[in-house]
Amino acid sequence: MDAAHLRPGADARIEACFRFAYPGFTLEVELDLPGRGVTALFGPSGSGKTSLLRALAGLDRHREGYVRVNGALWQDDVRFVPPHRRAIGYVFQESNLFAHLDVAGNLRFGWRRIPPSERRIAFEEAVELLGLAPLLTRLPARLSGGERQRVAIARALLTSPRLLLLDEPLASLDRERKAEILPYLAQVKRTLDIPMLYVSHAPEEVGRLADHLVLLEGGRVRASGPLQETLARLDLPLACDEDAAVVIEGAVVDHDATYALLTVEFEGGTLLVPHRQEPPGTKIRLQVRARDVSLALTEHADSSLLNRLPAVVQEVRALDAAHALVRLQVGPTPLLARITRRSAEALGVRPGTRLWAQIKAVAVLS
Numbered sequence: 041m042d043a044a045h046l047r048p049g050a051d052a053r054i055e056a057c058f059r060f061a062y063p064g065f066t067l068e069v070e071l072d073l074p075g076r077g078v079t080a081l082f083g084p085s086g087s088g089k090t091s092l093l094r095a096l097a098g099l100d101r102h103r104e105g106y107v108r109v110n111g112a113l114w115q116d117d118v119r120f121v122p123p124h125r126r127a128i129g130y131v132f133q134e135s136n137l138f139a140h141l142d143v144a145g146n147l148r149f150g151w152r153r154i155p156p157s158e159r160r161i162a163f164e165e166a167v168e169l170l171g172l173a174p175l176l177t178r179l180p181a182r183l184s185g186g187e188r189q190r191v192a193i194a195r196a197l198l199t200s201p202r203l204l205l206l207d208e209p210l211a212s213l214d215r216e217r218k219a220e221i222l223p224y225l226a227q228v229k230r231t232l233d234i235p236m237l238y239v240s241h242a243p244e245e246v247g248r249l250a251d252h253l254v255l256l257e258g259g260r261v262r263a264s265g266p267l268q269e270t271l272a273r274l275d276l277p278l279a280c281d282e283d284a285a286v287v288i289e290g291a292v293v294d295h296d297a298t299y300a301l302l303t304v305e306f307e308g309g310t311l312l313v314p315h316r317q318e319p320p321g322t323k324i325r326l327q328v329r330a331r332d333v334s335l336a337l338t339e340h341a342d343s344s345l346l347n348r349l350p351a352v353v354q355e356v357r358a359l360d361a362a363h364a365l366v367r368l369q370v371g372p373t374p375l376l377a378r379i380t381r382r383s384a385e386a387l388g389v390r391p392g393t394r395l396w397a398q399i400k401a402v403a404v405l406s
């Protein structure tokens with residue numbers, strides 16, 4: 041079986057439009073999202089993320105709605121495809137596995153629902169992708185939380201979905217378990233190319249997996265755009281967070297074994313990152329937090345900081361009485377710096393200022 045059958049075309053889109061109200065809450069959204077890759081759905085509690093996923097899946101039927109996923113029309117004014125005919129995989133915060141079935145039985149449940157001619161993922165492929173081979177005969181009660189979620193993801197994949205909806209799939213897990221599962225999700229993304237809508241509050245998950253970001257607020261779309269651009273928008277609450285960070289995509293060009301440093305080239309410059317060896321050409325995602333970036337008008341070659349990048353200021357915004365947020369551009373790549381207002385004034389930081397961004401820490405996300 042060839043997973044390439046799952047690949048949506050180049051012009052693939054997910055289009056959705058909903059308007060509905062619950063007492064005290066109205067959801068009014070219009071979305072036009074890439075039909076490939078991972079779209080992260082961000083937003084405060086009660087902003088409508090789960091309601092939107094349920095509406096997309098057809099689990100809640102709303103009169104005013106439109107859903108079209110990579111050419112398949114699931115809902116408009118006259119048509120409503122019921123949820124079990126939508127080819128959607130849904131993974132919830134708590135995996136709702138059947139307690140009386142072992143892992144293999146749970147996986148077969150999803151798989152058997154799909155007529156053989158419509159199956160596009162082999163049983164063994166899902167087992168291998170999620171590393172489930174040693175667990176097939178275990179009952180859910182004897183699995184860790186992380187293992188249960190891996191089974192839930194594999195079960196969803198075995199329904200050969202056109203769209204995978206993940207509603208905070210890692211939220212109930214501790215840090216270590218989360219870190220264990222993320223590589224599996226990244227592998228699913230790389231191998232199967234099924235579009236995913238991923239609800240998460242965790243910058244680490246979003247930074248690692250997402251290509252596109254939607255920010256919901258009070259039942260409305262506050263922002264929707266490519267991940268790197270959207271994370272660096274000063275008018276959004278994401279950039280104002282204490283842990284605000286940008287994501288930089290690059291490729292490994294070199295490894296210095298003496299100091300265990302990778303050289304990563306991105307559009308606009310290079311960064312040195314402490315990391316294990318990776319073959320040249322490996323694509324890599326880096327995360328740089330706004331508070332780990334300081335600014336200088338001249339290059340401080342006598343500093344202990346390895347990473348100094350020439351940058352141009354695009355925008356400056358006061359965060360509070362003491363701090364300012366600066367959006368910089370390193371070539372075409374956006375970067376954020378959180379500095380004191382006093383420093384911003386002393387350096388004369390304003391749009392167009394050319395300076396050096398000094399980066400204290402870079403995290404490797406993948």
Ligand SMILES: Nc1ncnc2c1ncn2[C@@H]1O[C@H](COP(=O)(O)OP(=O)(O)OP(=O)(O)O)[C@@H](O)[C@H]1O
Pocket residue numbers: 062063064065083084085086087088089090091092
């Ligand atoms: N079936 C329902 N009937 C009435 N109100 C509902 C229903 N489902 C959701 N709501 C309300 O709609 C609003 C949005 O809820 P929703 O669960 O979609 O938000 P969310 O962004 O997913 O929140 P969280 O991050 O806490 O999961 C809330 O005010 C919730 O109480």
